[in-house]
Amino acid sequence: MFSKKGFTLIELAIVLVIFGLLLVSGIGIVSILVKNQKFNESKAVVNKACKSIEGYAISHKKLPSDLNSLGVPTKDPYTNDLVYAFATNMDTFDFCNNEPSNWLTLDDKGVSKNIAFIVYSKGANTHDETNTGTNTYQTKPYGTDVGSYKYDDVVCFGDINLLREKGCQAFEIVTNSLPEGTQYLPYPTVNFQISGGTLNSCSQSGSLPNGITFDSATCSISGTPTQAGTFNFSITTTDTIGRTTSKSFNLTVNPNPVKITTPYLPYGYKDNSYSTGFTASGGTGSYSWSVSGTLPTGLSVSGNTITGTPTETGTFDLTITACDSTFTSVCDSKTFTLSILDSASAGSGSSSGSSGTGSGGGTLFYILNIKQDISFKINSSGSCVNWNQDEVLTIDTSTIDASNDEFILYDSPNCSNLACSRVLNDFSSQDINNNYIIKLTDIGLNKCVFNDL
Numbered sequence: 001m002f003s004k005k006g007f008t009l010i011e012l013a014i015v016l017v018i019f020g021l022l023l024v025s026g027i028g029i030v031s032i033l034v035k036n037q038k039f040n041e042s043k044a045v046v047n048k049a050c051k052s053i054e055g056y057a058i059s060h061k062k063l064p065s066d067l068n069s070l071g072v073p074t075k076d077p078y079t080n081d082l083v084y085a086f087a088t089n090m091d092t093f094d095f096c097n098n099e100p101s102n103w104l105t106l107d108d109k110g111v112s113k114n115i116a117f118i119v120y121s122k123g124a125n126t127h128d129e130t131n132t133g134t135n136t137y138q139t140k141p142y143g144t145d146v147g148s149y150k151y152d153d154v155v156c157f158g159d160i161n162l163l164r165e166k167g168c169q170a171f172e173i174v175t176n177s178l179p180e181g182t183q184y185l186p187y188p189t190v191n192f193q194i195s196g197g198t199l200n201s202c203s204q205s206g207s208l209p210n211g212i213t214f215d216s217a218t219c220s221i222s223g224t225p226t227q228a229g230t231f232n233f234s235i236t237t238t239d240t241i242g243r244t245t246s247k248s249f250n251l252t253v254n255p256n257p258v259k260i261t262t263p264y265l266p267y268g269y270k271d272n273s274y275s276t277g278f279t280a281s282g283g284t285g286s287y288s289w290s291v292s293g294t295l296p297t298g299l300s301v302s303g304n305t306i307t308g309t310p311t312e313t314g315t316f317d318l319t320i321t322a323c324d325s326t327f328t329s330v331c332d333s334k335t336f337t338l339s340i341l342d343s344a345s346a347g348s349g350s351s352s353g354s355s356g357t358g359s360g361g362g363t364l365f366y367i368l369n370i371k372q373d374i375s376f377k378i379n380s381s382g383s384c385v386n387w388n389q390d391e392v393l394t395i396d397t398s399t400i401d402a403s404n405d406e407f408i409l410y411d412s413p414n415c416s417n418l419a420c421s422r423v424l425n426d427f428s429s430q431d432i433n434n435n436y437i438i439k440l441t442d443i444g445l446n447k448c449v450f451n452d453l
Contacts, residue, residue, distance in 0.1 A: 035124065041077040042121040042154040048072050049082055049119050050156035057095070057158070058167035063117055065091040076121035076154075083128065085135075086117040087160075095160065096168035097198050099241050106157055107138040116160040123152030130155055164241070169196035171239050173247040181225050183256035184283045184327055187212060189222040197239030206233030209253050221251075226327060228255035258283040260322050260334040263368050264392035265306075268296075269343040270313050278304040280332065283324035293318040296340045310340045339394070365395040365402075365424055367450075368439040375415045377408045384415035395424065411443045420448035 052070040057063050063086045067074045074082055087100035095116070103114035118137055122128050129146040130137050130153045140151040174195045181187040192202065202219035210227040214220070219237065231253070236246040261279045268274035280287050289304045296316055299308040304322075316338045323331040368390075375386045376393075378400055387393055395407075402424040411419040420443075442449035 038077045038124060039152075039154070042123065045073050045076055046082065046119060046121050046154045046156050049074070049084070050158070053084075053117060053119060054158060054163065054166075057116075057163050061094045061096050061167060062092065063090045063095075063158075067119070076123075078121070078124060078126060080122055080126055082119055082121055083131070084117070084119045085131075085137075087115070087135075090116055095241070096164060096196075097240060102135055103160075104157075105136045107132075107136075108157075109139055109141065113157075114160070116158045116163055118155065118157040120153050120155040123154060125149050125152055129153050164243070171195075171197035171237075171243040172245050173235060173237060175235075175247070175249075178249055178251050181209070181212075181251065181253040183225055183228045183253055184324065184330065185256065186224050187222060187253075189220055191218060191220040192235050192237070194219075194237055194239070194245075197241065197243060199237055200240045201238045203236045204233055205236070206248075207231045208233055209251065212251070225253040228253045256282045258287065258322055258324050258330050258332045260320060260332050262320070262334070262336075263370065263390050265318070265336045265338045267339040267341055268310055269341050270310055271343055273309050274299060274340075275305065275307045277306075278320055278322065280322040282332075283330055284326045286325040287322045288325055288328070290321045290323075291318055292321070296338065306338075313340050313342050315339050365393075365397070365438065367393045367395070369393065370439055370441060371443050372411070373413055374419070374443060375410045375413050377410075377415060379406050380408060382408075384410075386413045397424065400424070409440075409443060409448050411445070417445075419443050420446060422448070 049067055049070070049072050052072045053064060053067075056070060064070060067082060067084050076082060085104060087104050088102040089098075090100050100116075104116070104118055106113045106115050106118065118130075120130050122130075127149045129149055129151045130139065132138050137155075137157075139153075139155050140146065142151060144151040172195060173192055175190070175192045178190055179188060199219060202216050204214040204216070204221075208214060208221065209225040209229065209231050211225045212221055212223040215222070219235070229252075231251045232248065233251070234246050234248045236244065238244045258280055259282050261281050262277075266276055278289060287304070289301075291301045291306070294316055295301070295306070295318065296310040296312050296314065298311040299306055317335060318338055319333055319335045321331055321333040323329075369387050369392075371389065373386070373388050375384055377384055378395075404423060406421045407424055408421040409419045411417045438450050440448065440450055
């Protein structure tokens with residue numbers, strides 16, 4: 001037989017205690033789950049509002065005046081309005097070119113920051129633990145004691161630098177290269193150009209050539225370089241919102257020394273009118289001239305010209321100096337030989353140049369070498385004579401046989417590389433006294449080119 005027996009009072013009490021504990025525990029778990037869900041929903045709402053503010057800022061270059069215009073939820077899961085604040089006037093001006101008069105100051109868990117905007121939920125306790133005063137805010141670890149409350153605000157804030165990086169054109173120096181300059185000549189003014197911002201300051205570091213100056217007010221360089229070479233320097237610019245950019249440049253100044261370009265002085269005749277001028281290149285193009293040495297009697301110098309009527313014959317060594325009129329220490333000197341021949345005997349006279357000897361009575365060959373430093377012999381058994389570029393060679397036929405003796409040329413000094421050979425009677429272009437005035441314009445292997453001077 002089975003006997004029916006119920007719970008004793010003790011057993012029933014135990015069951016009720018257990019059931020009560022399970023019920024309380026379940027309620028606690030449900031409460032925690034609900035609280036976590038609300039917190040996550042708060043984060044989602046705040047993050048959505050934050051992203052919408054950022055998107056608006058990138059498109060409009062300013063912040064929205066309120067959240068209602070963004071088309072996103074403006075209340076948190078606790079039905080409280082989200083708190084939204086921004087730096088002064090950032091809803092009215094272009095933040096790519098302007099700074100607010102007052103930033104929001106945020107103490108982000110102990111780190112101080114200037115921020116453009118902040119948006120947050122006051123959390124389950126609906127108490128604002130984030131705003132600490134006018135334009136000042138704080139964040140703290142969740143659950144931190146703040147007065148009589150636990151910190152539970154959900155916060156998002158916007159950094160102005162990130163907004164500018166995403167929404168503003170990059171601030172940069174767009175000048176890419178500089179024109180080359182020429183020593184002693186004015187250099188064109190270069191204004192360094194920027195884009196993506198409004199220039200606030202400009203500075204230069206590194207080396208500029210002497211004579212070139214930097215103007216920070218106009219962010220430019222100008223002047224007249226007196227130093228040749230390549231010079232490296234950098235330009236650094238800052239815009240009105242504090243962004244800085246730098247760029248390196250190379251400035252090349254080509255050398256432009258003063259150089260006398262007159263190749264030789266033409267010969268003259270005793271008791272005949274004489275006039276010749278000197279020329280130069282480089283520098284500013286304007287020169288002062290001087291001549292040292294002994295001029296033939298009857299000749300004088302005025303500026304860059306020798307004029308007069310020589311009354312004596314002979315060869316006269318002269319040194320001509322040209323100095324730039326502006327940069328007076330920039331000079332060039334060149335030594336010449338001036339030959340004055342006897343007018344009573346056509347073709348007679350002393351030789352000029354480095355190689356002439358001659359005793360008079362022969363035809364003179366004046367040959368100007370405008371190509372390079374070379375050398376020559378008269379006949380293969382003759383002595384080697386070096387012949388420099390821009391030097392006038394004078395040969396008197398009283399010392400050689402112009403119809404048979406060979407004029408042998410080498411395309412380098414010391415007679416090492418044979419170029420060509422010819423007899424002097426092959427030349428033409430005689431002057432009124434049957435002298436020959438010729439120039440060597442090219443030389444190489446099996447090639448010598450002569451032209452009338």
